[in-house]
Amino acid sequence: MPELPEVEALAGFLREHAVGHAIIGVDVTAFQALKTVDPPVTSLGGLPITAVARHGKFLDLDCDGLHLVTHLARGGWLRWRDDLTGARPVRPGKGPLAVRVRLSPGEDGRAPGFELTEAGTQKRLAVYVVRDPRDVPGVAGLGPDPLAEVFTPDLLKTIVGESRTQIKGLLRDQKVIAGIGNAYSDEVLHVARMSPFKVAGTLTDGQIADLHDAIVNTLRDAVERARGLAAKDLKSEKKSGLRVHGRTGEPCEVCGDTIREVAFADSSLQYCPTCQTGGKPLADRRLSRLLK
Numbered sequence: 001m002p003e004l005p006e007v008e009a010l011a012g013f014l015r016e017h018a019v020g021h022a023i024i025g026v027d028v029t030a031f032q033a034l035k036t037v038d039p040p041v042t043s044l045g046g047l048p049i050t051a052v053a054r055h056g057k058f059l060d061l062d063c064d065g066l067h068l069v070t071h072l073a074r075g076g077w078l079r080w081r082d083d084l085t086g087a088r089p090v091r092p093g094k095g096p097l098a099v100r101v102r103l104s105p106g107e108d109g110r111a112p113g114f115e116l117t118e119a120g121t122q123k124r125l126a127v128y129v130v131r132d133p134r135d136v137p138g139v140a141g142l143g144p145d146p147l148a149e150v151f152t153p154d155l156l157k158t159i160v161g162e163s164r165t166q167i168k169g170l171l172r173d174q175k176v177i178a179g180i181g182n183a184y185s186d187e188v189l190h191v192a193r194m195s196p197f198k199v200a201g202t203l204t205d206g207q208i209a210d211l212h213d214a215i216v217n218t219l220r221d222a223v224e225r226a227r228g229l230a231a232k233d234l235k236s237e238k239k240s241g242l243r244v245h246g247r248t249g250e251p252c253e254v255c256g257d258t259i260r261e262v263a264f265a266d267s268s269l270q271y272c273p274t275c276q277t278g279g280k281p282l283a284d285r286r287l288s289r290l291l292k
Contacts (some may be wrong), residue, residue, distance in 0.1 A: 001074045004146070004179030005222035006234050007054050010078050013231050014052045014061065017080065017112065021103035022048045023063060024111070028127075029090040030098035030118065036128045039066060044129060049103075053133075056142045056178030060133050068101070069136050070116060073124035077117050080231045083110035098125050114231075142178040146215050147223070151177075153212040160200045160208060167203070167211075168196035168269060180215070183238070184222070186245040186270050188214045190254075195277045196262075196269055244270045 002010070023044045028034050034041060044063050051062040059078070061068040072078070076098070081087070090100050096117040105111045118125040126138075134140045143159070144151050159176055170176055171185040180188065189196050192214035194207065203211065225241050226234055239246065243253055248261040248270055257274035262282050273279050 001057075001181050001183070002072045002077070002234075003057060003181040003184050004054075004219055005184070005226050006238055007057050007059055007072070007179070008147075008223050009226035009229060009234050010059055010231055011052045011054045012227060013080070013229075014049075014059075014114075018049050018061070018103060018114070019052060020048065021106070021112065022046055023068075024102040024104055024113075026068070027090040027100040027102070028098070029092050029095075029100070030123060030125070031092065032123055033098045033116070033118075033125045033127050034129075035126050036130060039129050039131065041129050044068060054179075055133055055139045056145065056174055057181070058133070058136065058139050060139075065131070067128075067130050067133050069128040069130060069133055069139065071126045071138060072116070073118070073126065074122060075118045075120040076125035077119075077235070078231055079115045079117055081113050081115060084113040085111050098123075099127055138174070141175050143174065143176045145178050146180065146219055151212075151216070153209050156212045156215075157205070157208050160203055163200040165200050166197045167194060167200045170200045171215075177215075179219070182267055182269065183242060183245040184218060187222075187242060188218050190244045190272060190275060191218055193275050195282070196271055197282065244272055246270065 026041050026044055028041060044066060047063040047066060049061055050064055053060040057071060059070045084102050090097060096119055097115055098118050099116040100113060102113040103111060116125060128136045130136055144155060163170060168185055171180050171188060172182065192211045222241060226237055229237055244259050247259045250259050252259055252272040252275060255274045257272050259270050259272055260281055261268050261270050273281050
């Protein structure tokens, strides 16, 4: 799933390549992906792209006052095309293509654009055409952005409060902190040397400070690694930069212990026992009680 660093990199890529072009048309082939009807998607035709922003994991194209907002969900991605001239017309079907956005030609005569695709059977990619990004329920309900100046250790302490939520779940809750998903929550907790199942409300002030540093530095480092990369290269860069997530069975690069996994019905998490749980493996939630 694209998370804050990848969406930020996509926003930067589109600022460089799409801003200044007008939208010629938006072709929707996965009709379940379009979540709004007013304004209609056709109202984007002819409007220039004037800015690109990110709200948590949402990508926002400002089209002269109207906003094309996208959430890529678990299996979605943005594929840039340098020239869509002669591209085959989109047809509703079972393929990965959900939406194609065609842009006006540049000085070289080529008409670029991008396609939103979604792999897998769980079709959750969402596209909205709105007058204000906050008209998107998911955007309106977002917690603070962890890369914003307002996200301080004191704010994190307030967020943690007396919550009985396990810290892994709290980090992933978009209404609490915007932009962190399964992968980067694993990475943050590894850097903070914290069990994913530690109860958030039990953190000491020192642990909150360490967690804040881990959140900010992990995300900033990932954003910097992705900066300037083409959209097609972001997935491989993300994978290469992860230290624990998706690396079950590999040695921890910090201590050498074996990275372990806890599997759930539709996801999994990875962690290092030596770095995070005092050397004790966590039990599989499907079979027994988790170690706190």
